Amino acid sequence: MNAPAGKMTMEQLVSLCKRRGFVFQSSEVYGGIGGFWDYGPLGVELKNNIKRAWWKATVQERTDVVGLDAAIIMNPRAWKASGHIDTFADPMVDCRSCKRRFRTDELPSPESRVCPECGGALTEPRMFNLMFKTFVGPVEDEASVAYLRPETAQGIFVNFDNVLTTTRKKLPFGIAQIGKAFRNEITPGNFIFRDREFEQMELEYFVLPGTDEEWHQRWIDERFNWWLSLGIRRENLHLREHSADELSHYSKRTVDIEYDFPFAGFSEIEGIANRTDFDLARHSEFSGRSLSYFDEPSGEHITPYVIEPSMGVDRCFLTVLIDSYAEEEVRGEKRVLMRLKSELAPVKVAVLPLSRNEKLLPTAERVWELLRPHFMTQFDDAQSIGRRYRRQDEIGTPLCVTVDFETLEDGAVTVRDRDSMEQMRVPVSGLLDALREKLPSL
Numbered sequence: 001m002n003a004p005a006g007k008m009t010m011e012q013l014v015s016l017c018k019r020r021g022f023v024f025q026s027s028e029v030y031g032g033i034g035g036f037w038d039y040g041p042l043g044v045e046l047k048n049n050i051k052r053a054w055w056k057a058t059v060q061e062r063t064d065v066v067g068l069d070a071a072i073i074m075n076p077r078a079w080k081a082s083g084h085i086d087t088f089a090d091p092m093v094d095c096r097s098c099k100r101r102f103r104t105d106e107l108p109s110p111e112s113r114v115c116p117e118c119g120g121a122l123t124e125p126r127m128f129n130l131m132f133k134t135f136v137g138p139v140e141d142e143a144s145v146a147y148l149r150p151e152t153a154q155g156i157f158v159n160f161d162n163v164l165t166t167t168r169k170k171l172p173f174g175i176a177q178i179g180k181a182f183r184n185e186i187t188p189g190n191f192i193f194r195d196r197e198f199e200q201m202e203l204e205y206f207v208l209p210g211t212d213e214e215w216h217q218r219w220i221d222e223r224f225n226w227w228l229s230l231g232i233r234r235e236n237l238h239l240r241e242h243s244a245d246e247l248s249h250y251s252k253r254t255v256d257i258e259y260d261f262p263f264a265g266f267s268e269i270e271g272i273a274n275r276t277d278f279d280l281a282r283h284s285e286f287s288g289r290s291l292s293y294f295d296e297p298s299g300e301h302i303t304p305y306v307i308e309p310s311m312g313v314d315r316c317f318l319t320v321l322i323d324s325y326a327e328e329e330v331r332g333e334k335r336v337l338m339r340l341k342s343e344l345a346p347v348k349v350a351v352l353p354l355s356r357n358e359k360l361l362p363t364a365e366r367v368w369e370l371l372r373p374h375f376m377t378q379f380d381d382a383q384s385i386g387r388r389y390r391r392q393d394e395i396g397t398p399l400c401v402t403v404d405f406e407t408l409e410d411g412a413v414t415v416r417d418r419d420s421m422e423q424m425r426v427p428v429s430g431l432l433d434a435l436r437e438k439l440p441s442l
């Protein structure tokens with residue numbers, strides 16, 4: 001797969017992710033399983049940093065949003081009310097010869113009746129529900145069927161009244177949640193772009209009916225700026241309005257934020273929907289419990305409208321890696337680096353003794369010990385110092401601290417900056433402050 005100049009190909013990305021411990025195929029020793037991925041030691045750090053950045057902007061820094069962590073398995077009637085049992089489905093066809101399954105919208109032409117893999121005849125399109133089914137309790141019958149949530153949003157809607165009464169929030173206010181979602185995608189693919197198990201970060205923002213369109217626009221702007229604040233380049237982002245025939249069953253208007261992926265062109269990384277009062281009204285109707293809001297100025301109970309910015313952590317992870325990847329020529333040699341914002345970098349500081357000389361190691365270890373409580377660090381003493389700088393550049397470590405023979409004399413270390421490669425001497429006594437100044441914390 002080719003990529004435009006300066007952009008990473010999918011092969012390069014998958015290989016870097018595996019080689020450096022960002023992402024592994026799930027249960028790889030058994031040959032893997034389609035649509036499931038494991039995040040390695042560096043991957044889990046990046047993922048946690050992405051989630052922390054979202055939570056900080058969405059919950060911590062605002063006065064009008066609170067958090068929630070709801071269960072993955074809900075009473076199945078919730079999915080009847082939400083419309084997912086009846087409508088959360090993709091049309092698909094099977095090949096009668098090779099038995100492969102395709103989404104009809106992914107066939108080379110919608111009217112083609114011939115398998116794109118083997119040329120065999122295809123079945124008529126059938127709707128395929130994307131929810132994973134399981135059984136709750138010891139008996140596997142219809143009455144014990146339950147679903148793994150295909151979106152985190154419904155856990156928020158069914159808790160609307162609980163949150164309202166415990167926090168005494170007034171409209172407009174929001175409830176945010178980060179958590180796993182599951183979809184039995186017919187064609188998972190493009191690495192972690194379309195998975196069967198993934199993580200979502202969703203905000204349901206409740207507003208007075210009539211103010212919904214204005215709030216929708218505010219959230220579109222807010223969310224676009226959040227992607228820019230992660231360091232994603234503006235020219236690689238754009239907004240796309242859903243046409244009437246692609247709107248979800250609950251939506252009045254949806255705008256997607258899309259990223260220009262080297263392997264797929266502009267594709268959705270976040271959707272911002274005006275869900276109207278659909279969900280709260282349906283849960284009120286199906287549960288028999290009122291999920292309304294008493295509006296003091298008008299003296300009446302109303303059902304709030306909902307603006308929903310919804311994004312996937314895994315797609316954000318992919319976007320961040322691709323967008324920060326860079327190749328540079330330094331003194332005739334190629335340097336690969338991740339220009340990650342320091343808030344997102346899996347490792348903030350690497351401690352590198354110039355060599356494995358026994359005089360240097362104890363001092364280097366003491367410096368490492370000094371930094372560990374404050375930053376995510378790595379200690380690396382294998383191979384030449386140049387190779388070690390390159391290894392840290394490749395995983396996006398913003399700062400390297402080198403302990404050399406002069407350190408033993410003057411008590412100072414060298415701090416090297418990933419992007420500029422500039423080096424400065426800093427006394428160990430002032431090292432923490434110097435690093436803190438360069439590394440804004442989350």
Ligand code: GAP
Pocket residue numbers: 150151152153183185192193194195196198200202268269270271308310311312313314315
């Ligand atoms: N609650 C609304 C909702 O779930 P969606 O557009 O289906 O809307 C929202 O999903 C976001 O979740 C997407 O923008 C994408 O980032 C992420 N997402 C959806 N399906 C995904 C999948 N199969 N794999 C990875 N991420 C996915």
